[in-house]
Amino acid sequence: xGLLTAKAKSSLSLTDGGKELLLYDPEGxxxxxxxxxxxxxxxxxxxxxxxxxxxIDYSVACGQAANWRPSEATAGxxxxxxxxVQASKPDLTAPRLVDVFAPRPRDSSLFLARPFA
Numbered sequence: 001x002g003l004l005t006a007k008a009k010s011s012l013s014l015t016d017g018g019k020e021l022l023l024y025d026p027e028g029x030x031x032x033x034x035x036x037x038x039x040x041x042x043x044x045x046x047x048x049x050x051x052x053x054x055x056i057d058y059s060v061a062c063g064q065a066a067n068w069r070p071s072e073a074t075a076g077x078x079x080x081x082x083x084x085v086q087a088s089k090p091d092l093t094a095p096r097l098v099d100v101f102a103p104r105p106r107d108s109s110l111f112l113a114r115p116f117a
Contacts, residue, residue: 023062034063046070052077054085 014021020035041047051070054077060067071077072084095112102108 032062036065036068040065040068041070044070046076050076054078054083056083056085056087058086059088 021033022030023032025031036053038047040053041051044051047070053068054071055062056067056069069085078084093114095114097110098113099111100108101111
């Protein structure tokens with residue numbers, strides 16, 4: 001995998017919620033994205049400030065709220081270091097069939113959806 005670049009729509013200073021983050025590959029394709037909120041802290045007192053949200057499992061889709069927790073680092077975050085909440089949390093949610101479309105007699109398209117926890 002090549003170098004990946006994170007870009008924010010405004011500055012690199014992130015608010016407690018309402019921001020959309022996109023991760024691009026060198027060709028400009030979106031590799032992953034998320035739109036996070038302060039609700040991702042749950043009922044943790046860390047949501048009042050000073051603590052970053054950290055992804056739990058890098059192999060799971062970035063935009064799932066259940067894959068994020070407040071940092072356990074005493075400094076409030078782990079820039080340039082492994083996340084303190086890092087663990088394996090495989091996505092076991094099966095997709096749900098939403099619709100079937102037959103554009104031609106011998107072709108079909110299935111539309112699947114899965115909830116973002």
